[in-house]
Amino acid sequence: MKLSRVTVAILFASVLLMMVAIPSVAARKGPRSEDLAFYYYTTQEAAYTALTAGQIDIMLYDLSSTQADNAFTNPNLVTAKVPDSGFYEFDLNNNWSIPDYPGIRSPMNYSEMRQAIACLSDKDYYVGTILGAKATRIDQMIAAPYYGWANESMSYPNYPWEFDVAHAKAILDSKFPEGTTPNPHYDPGLPESAQYLRTYPSDHSKAGQDLDPLKIKVRSEHMPRLLAGRAVYGLMQKLGIPCDVQEAPMSVLYDIVMGDFNYHLYTGGWSVGRFPPLSLYGLYHSSNAFPYGSNYVTGVRPGVPTHPKLDELLYNANYATSYADAVKYCKLAAGYMTEIAVNVPLWSVASYWAWNKDLIGVVNLQGDDPENGYTFMNAYKTDGSAIRAGTINPPNAMNIVYSSWVYDYQNLDRMNLYGGVDVPAYNIAADQAGFVTDWETTTWDDGGDTKTKVVMTFRSDGYFAKPVSGDQGENVNASHYFFNAWLDYQVGDGWFSSGFIDLHHVVITGPYSFEIYFDTYSYWNTYYCQGPLRPMKTWMDNLLATSVETFVDPTTPGQIGLTYDPVWINYVKFNGSPLTMFTDYNIVLGQLYIYNSLGAGTLEVSYYYIPTDALRGYYPGSLPWQTIFEGAGMYYCTAFTPGAGGSATYKRNPFYYMVTPLLGEIDFVKKTSGNYRVDIFDLAFAGAAFGSQGTGIPSANWLPGADLAPAGGKVDVLDEVTVTGTNWDKEFDPIEP
DSSP, X not given: OHHHHHHHHHHHHHHHHTTSOOOOOOSOBSOSSSEEEEEEOSSXXXXXXXXXXXXXXXXXXXXXXXXXXXXXXXXXXXXEEEEOSEEEEEEEOOSSOBTTBTTSOOGGGSHHHHHHHHHTOOHHHIIIIXXXXXXXXXXXXXXXXXXXXXXXXXXXXXXXXXXXXXXXXHHHHHHSOEEEEEOTTOOTTSTTOOSEEEBBOTTSTTBTSBOOOEEEEEESSSHHHHHHHHHHHHHHHHTTOOEEEEEEOHHHHHIIIIITOOOSEEEEEEEOOSOHHHHHHHHHSGGGOSTTSSOOSSOEETTEESOHHHHHHHHHHHTOSSHHHHHHHHHHHHHHHHHTTSSEEEEEEEEEEEEETTEEOOOOOTTSOSOSHHHHHHOEETTOOOEEEEESSOOSOOOTTTOOSHHHHHHHHHHOOBSSOBOOTTOTTSOBOSSEEEEEEEEEEETTEEXXXXXXXXXXXXXXXXXXXXXXXXXXXXXXXXXXXXXXXXXXXXXTGGGGTTEEEEEEOSSSEEEEEESSOOTTGGGSSOOBOOOHHHHHHHTOEEEEEEEESOOOSEEEOOSSOEEEEEEEEETTEEOOBTTTEEEETTEEEEOSOOOSSEEEEEEEEOOTTTTOTTTGGGOOHHHHTOBOSSEEEEEEEOSTTOXXXXXXXXXXXXXXXXXXXXXXXXXXXXXXXXXXXXXXXXXHTTTXXXXXXXXXXXXXXXXXXXXXXXXXXXXXXXXXXXXXXOEEOOSOO
């Protein structure tokens, strides 16, 4: 019925549409909005105040429960519910010791301490009261939208560590008995409260002595985590666990927690991808437990993982050769993590995001949030001015190699292009072409071992843009993939490095096509070896070093022992004659490998490598941002002031590969032609959302991406006419323009 009503209404609204100014959507490259500005606040509250004051157009973080209730009453704000693909948790440092107590086994290394803390974590209170029911409780480290991957036998009502102070006391009494030192936090009104501080277990080097204070690190700029942290450490203290509490923003806690692992409990949170086996492996396998790596939880002494069984289960999930095995081992790993209480999963946000009603065309990406590439390509303001976005923290660093925080990538993602497959806006279980136009996952034979091979093709029309000026830079091609793949591989401890650890070699087969050979066989390898595409010449000229080495009568075929690990080979000559890359030689497992027997003579090799720590710094190599911010993303940076109170301004990259979306596109699904098309499927989305609104409490069928015409905050006849009007049945974004 809604679609038939819409069809009739379109005839009437066509006249009204002439009176509404909608921006031009000529076939050009890059975002609809010419200008973008980011402003850096230090708390969720400060960013929301700026939003309500009209100083920014969108807050790039979810609203607190109080803020959401306030936003529902603000006629100038639009909100949307976000079933987020992230989660929040109490991260427990499982490592044998921490730097502040060297050589002393940590209480958190005992499963009993972790299980007791889990029993002191009142998830229903956090979700129901602190978050005002705007979240979903989770019992495993799997985001709520993907909870089909979780282990049902260890989830509510079967969760073994349900909030139960008496159970927590019993666990603690069995391992960490009370001593004789009075507990300053003893609460006679709580029957389970301990009169005396707890002591180290009988099997500990400090058996019978008072526990050293546990280092509790609580994020202060995010109110739900602050309040949840206070609730749990308050109960810990009442039960006799001494706590050394630090409440501080991410900028203060980052090095302590992620770099030094110098903590016992941290109020963590992650935004993860759509495949739980991959995120669990990245976050909790010991191979990723290194300073500033993704795993700062499970711990690893030199050569001795804290949880070898967990490593095995995570490995099997990550390297599964079938979907069924991936599900099986993911569930086993998630259940085992719950059993030994590696950490305490708390909630996935069923949150609300807010923006000014003059911002139109925001895409609330399924399983994610409004901060995504589709929004920044599609959204615009009714007056044509810059989109102003506010973050709740400044970037901790702007380093496309080592940055790891969401506040960093909220900026970096606007400037950079990544070499992976895309997903449609409202079906993230599917893959579709984007900058990668074609891909195939198959196998190759490595001496009798079957391993994964992925064949990919890039578009030919992507270019880097220079910072400040926006001048056209290099054309993005297969060589950029090769260069960046080996850069992330050779860095080893960068943010993207874990995705490249199974790279065997790459073969460039054409200007924009290449083959990725893996050293493993896994169902998931299609989604590995995908990272940023950085400009080769800029990085070679400013950050990397070159070496020329000679080898007399080298032993070939086989590996050539270069002094440094190569990122790019300039040339290989034998007796002065150049050899052919991919036929005569290649980089294999990070080293130069000669395929054929050369015999006696002189081999000369010229190559680029990464000098020690050359890429570190707030910016890579501590280079000026005006040099190093060159990227192939949808925007380029024109001004940047780091730190609290700072800002960044961006301008549309006219050399970005993707054509500006035609106004009327909603589902962002590629058609069989390889292009997008404004068609009946977009009209169906608009029809399903017809009559909905995002001002006040959002309608159940509210879809911000269908809100395409002024005034914003509702889906009405003008939005339907936008779909069926000038751009109806037109295609855009051809692969080869």
